[in-house]
Amino acid sequence: MMIGTGRPGDAAIRETTQAVRGTPGVLKWSGTAILLAFYAGMIIFFSVVSPYFLNVRNFLNIGTNMAYIGIMAAGSTLVLIAGGLDLSVEAVAAISGVIIGIIYRAGLGIWTGVIVSIILGTLVGAANGLCVTRLKINAFITTLGSMSIVRGIAFVLTGGLTSSLLHPGFRFIAMGDVAGIPFPLLMMAVVFALAFIVLNYMPFGRSIYAIGGNAEAARLSGINIDLITMLVYVISGAAAAGSGVLLTSMLGASAPQAATGVALTVIAAVILGGTSLSGGKGSIWGTLLGTLILGTLNNGLVLLNVSSFYQDVARGAVLLLAVALDRLRERGAV
Amino acid sequence: MGRLAAHPSEVTHGEASLPLSREQQALMVPGPSPGISGGEGEMVVAMGVAARGADASAKEKHSPYVLEMHGITKSFSGVKVLDDVELTLRRGEVVALLGQNGAGKSTLIKILNGDYTKDAGTIIIDGMRVEMETPRDAIARGIRAIYQEPNTVSELSVAENILLGRLPLRKPRGSGVPIVDYEGMRREAMRVLNMLDVRIDPDVEVGRLTVAERQIVEIARALSAEAKILIMDEPTAALTDREIKRLFEVVEGLKSKGVGIIYISHRLEEVFRIADRVMVLRDGRNAGIFERNRFTHQDLVRAMVGRSLVQGHLAPARPAGPAILSVENLSRRGCLDYVSFQVRAGEVVAFFGLMGSGTDYLAKALVGAVPVDGGTIAVDGVPVHFKSPGEAKIHGIGLVPADRKTEGLILEMSVEENITLPSMDKLTRGGFLRRDEKIAVASRWVNGLGIRCRSLFQPARFLSGGNQQKVLLAKWLARHMKVLVIDEPTRGVDVGAREDIYGILKRLAEEGMAIVVLSSDLPEVLRISNRILVLYKGRVMAEFSGEDATQERVLYCAMGGVS
Numbered sequence: 001m002m003i004g005t006g007r008p009g010d011a012a013i014r015e016t017t018q019a020v021r022g023t024p025g026v027l028k029w030s031g032t033a034i035l036l037a038f039y040a041g042m043i044i045f046f047s048v049v050s051p052y053f054l055n056v057r058n059f060l061n062i063g064t065n066m067a068y069i070g071i072m073a074a075g076s077t078l079v080l081i082a083g084g085l086d087l088s089v090e091a092v093a094a095i096s097g098v099i100i101g102i103i104y105r106a107g108l109g110i111w112t113g114v115i116v117s118i119i120l121g122t123l124v125g126a127a128n129g130l131c132v133t134r135l136k137i138n139a140f141i142t143t144l145g146s147m148s149i150v151r152g153i154a155f156v157l158t159g160g161l162t163s164s165l166l167h168p169g170f171r172f173i174a175m176g177d178v179a180g181i182p183f184p185l186l187m188m189a190v191v192f193a194l195a196f197i198v199l200n201y202m203p204f205g206r207s208i209y210a211i212g213g214n215a216e217a218a219r220l221s222g223i224n225i226d227l228i229t230m231l232v233y234v235i236s237g238a239a240a241a242g243s244g245v246l247l248t249s250m251l252g253a254s255a256p257q258a259a260t261g262v263a264l265t266v267i268a269a270v271i272l273g274g275t276s277l278s279g280g281k282g283s284i285w286g287t288l289l290g291t292l293i294l295g296t297l298n299n300g301l302v303l304l305n306v307s308s309f310y311q312d313v314a315r316g317a318v319l320l321l322a323v324a325l326d327r328l329r330e331r332g333a334v
Numbered sequence: 335m336g337r338l339a340a341h342p343s344e345v346t347h348g349e350a351s352l353p354l355s356r357e358q359q360a361l362m363v364p365g366p367s368p369g370i371s372g373g374e375g376e377m378v379v380a381m382g383v384a385a386r387g388a389d390a391s392a393k394e395k396h397s398p399y400v401l402e403m404h405g406i407t408k409s410f411s412g413v414k415v416l417d418d419v420e421l422t423l424r425r426g427e428v429v430a431l432l433g434q435n436g437a438g439k440s441t442l443i444k445i446l447n448g449d450y451t452k453d454a455g456t457i458i459i460d461g462m463r464v465e466m467e468t469p470r471d472a473i474a475r476g477i478r479a480i481y482q483e484p485n486t487v488s489e490l491s492v493a494e495n496i497l498l499g500r501l502p503l504r505k506p507r508g509s510g511v512p513i514v515d516y517e518g519m520r521r522e523a524m525r526v527l528n529m530l531d532v533r534i535d536p537d538v539e540v541g542r543l544t545v546a547e548r549q550i551v552e553i554a555r556a557l558s559a560e561a562k563i564l565i566m567d568e569p570t571a572a573l574t575d576r577e578i579k580r581l582f583e584v585v586e587g588l589k590s591k592g593v594g595i596i597y598i599s600h601r602l603e604e605v606f607r608i609a610d611r612v613m614v615l616r617d618g619r620n621a622g623i624f625e626r627n628r629f630t631h632q633d634l635v636r637a638m639v640g641r642s643l644v645q646g647h648l649a650p651a652r653p654a655g656p657a658i659l660s661v662e663n664l665s666r667r668g669c670l671d672y673v674s675f676q677v678r679a680g681e682v683v684a685f686f687g688l689m690g691s692g693t694d695y696l697a698k699a700l701v702g703a704v705p706v707d708g709g710t711i712a713v714d715g716v717p718v719h720f721k722s723p724g725e726a727k728i729h730g731i732g733l734v735p736a737d738r739k740t741e742g743l744i745l746e747m748s749v750e751e752n753i754t755l756p757s758m759d760k761l762t763r764g765g766f767l768r769r770d771e772k773i774a775v776a777s778r779w780v781n782g783l784g785i786r787c788r789s790l791f792q793p794a795r796f797l798s799g800g801n802q803q804k805v806l807l808a809k810w811l812a813r814h815m816k817v818l819v820i821d822e823p824t825r826g827v828d829v830g831a832r833e834d835i836y837g838i839l840k841r842l843a844e845e846g847m848a849i850v851v852l853s854s855d856l857p858e859v860l861r862i863s864n865r866i867l868v869l870y871k872g873r874v875m876a877e878f879s880g881e882d883a884t885q886e887r888v889l890y891c892a893m894g895g896v897s
């Protein structure tokens with residue numbers, strides 16, 4: 001056989017092709033199935049113990065409240081699959097609100113503020129990416145540092161004060177709805193859809209998996225791993241800024257301390273969704289599910305009047321439980 | 335800490351104390367002497383140090399050998415890797431262990447070092463038969479190994495590294511809590527460094543030393559632990575000539591202190607300089623033992639090669655195409671020494687080099703994966719410049735790296751994705767991947783190369799070594815490269831897949847590709863190439879055309895012999 005010139009049209013080849021095809025990776029559900037079951041169990045539990053839990057309105061609520069976490073988590077999913085980590089997201093979200101407030105009060109218009117804050121988010125992401133790729137600083141250290149710097153600047157700019165931000169158009173982002181669907185939910189849906197398309201149907205997305213799976217192999221395959229890593233952090237920064245816009249609208253104020261501690265919730269949602277902390281593995285659907293599980297848990301516990309201290313305990317326990325189940329499944333399957 | 339305070343004596347007298355003489359250590363082992371059990375009339379010692387009675391030391395004096403290995407046999411999954419191998423080592427003697435790649439040198443050493451257990455045979459140290467179950471046993475019997483990559487802790491000081499695992503302790507006045515005795519540690523480190531006559535500051539962090547200095551720290555560690563047998567597995571591969579000279583002086587010093595040394599190297603000049611005897615292994619068997627001054631280069635090379643035939647020649651038909659790849663004066667300090675060569679369309683050019691020869695660096699330099707100090711690369715007669723494999727890919731050069739698991743494959747990704755990874759940019763429409771086209775391309779190569787997998791979507795991890803290697807070839811074939819650089823094309827691949835891969839390379843060349851193979855497998859190089867270039871210390875030492883290359887001649891050059 002002339003191996004360099006065979007065309008895929010050859011009947012013989014086509015025949016064997018069918019034999020080796022099998023199921024593409026995108027359709028593999030086994031990892032998500034256990035998480036879905038877990039989520040279903042949780043819904044059943046809360047439905048039984050709380051009469052207020054199981055209705056459409058409450059579920060829209062859950063989604064609306066979790067949207068800003070979900071948007072950050074979508075960005076973080078790319079970062080974690082690439083084998084990185086981004087702790088700076090929460091500070092970027094906070095400074096977005098601060099910037100919007102300053103620009104609005106300076107009379108430059110609220111939407112200018114929104115645009116500037118998103119540009120700033122991408123710049124922070126670019127700075128993170130540069131530190132990781134050029135200076136070879138570990139991602140945890142890099143983003144821990146930028147988190148602290150950005151948060152600090154947010155406090156400096158505001159003198160630590162929260163100021164209210166009332167603008168009817170801006171308020172729509174958190175409170176408005178389109179055909180009965182809350183706007184935050186739509187925002188989150190768009191972000192997740194984009195992330196899904198990028199991760200599964202674009203060379204960029206597949207390169208992210210390749211880098212997280214084996215960076216040296218990706219590099220020797222001719223993938224520009226520095227550029228792609230850089231872009232991943234830029235996207236995460238932009239997503240965090242967008243999330244900050246939403247959060248600011250929800251709060252109706254720019255607050256330098258907003259979203260404190262949220263980075264850990266975001267990472268928890270991504271990990272819960274089956275993305276590997278060491279990179280190379282993960283899916284955006286998993287992250288969506290992870291976000292919903294954490295949001296539903298919060299909501300259910302609030303409905304049961306459980307103290308917020310216990311909510312932290314429960315969130316940690318669920319994270320450990322779900323990840324432990326996943327590990328057990330993996331070990332059983334392999 | 336509480337426990338330490340409660341039982342200070344236990345701690346100070348344990349393994350962590352100052353190096354004591356062997357007699358002292360023997361005295362301090364609590365309880366009855368452990369584990370002496372008779373076996374076939376010979377004493378089997380289960381715990382080296384403690385069990386040396388007067389009887390044994392009397393015997394010691396009679397045996398001239400510090401180490402004897404008899405009838406060592408070892409198989410891996412049914413394949414005999416060592417067959418009835420003998421090795422002896424006298425006190426204060428250097429025995430060089432020579433053999434081609436895969437001859438079994440490392441396996442023999444690992445058996446001695448307790449990393450592998452032998453299937454049969456006996457090991458006798460100081461006249462006493464011993465069993466090596468773990469590396470700890472080996473250390474306890476005074477065996478130390480030094481590899482090409484020093485096994486030191488960069489963050490600790492030289493003195494701490496020398497006394498690693500045996501830090502001296504002391505109890506400050508008035509307290510029962512033992513703490514590290516830094517003064518004692520420095521003193522001991524200075525003592526052994528002086529014995530070796532080297533000037534290394536015992537307080538400096540090992541991370542700031544050169545590779546050569548780290549090896550000397552390891553030797554000092556062995557000396558401090560009163561090692562009787564020192565194994566050096568290609569210690570000079572990463573050293574400069576001056577550092578090698580220094581190392582040899584240290585080795586001479588060790589000899590005079592009665593340490594027996596097993597020295598593995600691929601460099602004839604070193605072997606001649608340092609070895610008192612040379613032991614050659616071939617295909618897992620003894621192939622000759624030579625006393626100093628009683629052998630020539632040719633003797634050694636002939637013993638290493640033996641009579642093993644090179645099976646059917648598989649080089650492509652005589653290539654007549656134009657030069658596709660022209661490399662001129664590619665150089666890198668310490669790695670590549672002005673390497674120049676050309677590869678024509680339809681030609682397989684093989685670089686043969688033993689470990690440390692620089693073939694691995696050359697392979698990566700050809701695709702811009704590692705930096706070079708100078709030199710030019712031209713493709714189709716046009717000079718090209720690239721600083722990354724991504725740019726090399728644009729010019730039509732691709733690399734199949736030597737280690738498929740750590741550098742070649744994305745193990746969790748599917749066969750299909752691995753194959754199409756370098757060509758994703760060509761398989762898009764409007765920025766989106768064309769799934770069907772991707773699958774079609776991957777399945778064309780899976781079929782074309784006969785890659786056996788359950789489905790295109792099976793993760794590459796689950797394929798056999800040979801099939802993984804074919805996936806790596808498919809990656810570049812799917813992109814229609816002009817030049818394919820393949821480092822160790824069949825390392826760890828079964829015989830069937832090996833023949834397949836040779837066949838594939840031949841056909842690819844005959845379809846007009848220029849192929850560069852880098853390999854340390856001598857029969858392989860002779861079988862598949864039109865021309866052979868021999869690399870030694872980063873320099874092209876000789877060039878052979880397919881006809882005038884013999885195993886002896888190629889190997890001789892690769893070991894630093896002048897042709």
Ligand SMILES: Nc1ncnc2c1ncn2[C@@H]1O[C@H](COP(=O)(O)OP(=O)(O)O)[C@@H](O)[C@H]1O
Nearest residue numbers: 410411415433434435436437438439440441442
């Ligand atoms: N852990 C192992 N499992 C299976 N085969 C092995 C293993 N280690 C070595 N071998 C095989 O044993 C043979 C001898 O290898 P080795 O001792 O490393 O040779 P050398 O060091 O002389 O190059 C080779 O064919 C190698 O593939």
Ligand SMILES: [Mg+2]
Nearest residue numbers: 436439440441
């Ligand atoms: Mg070896």
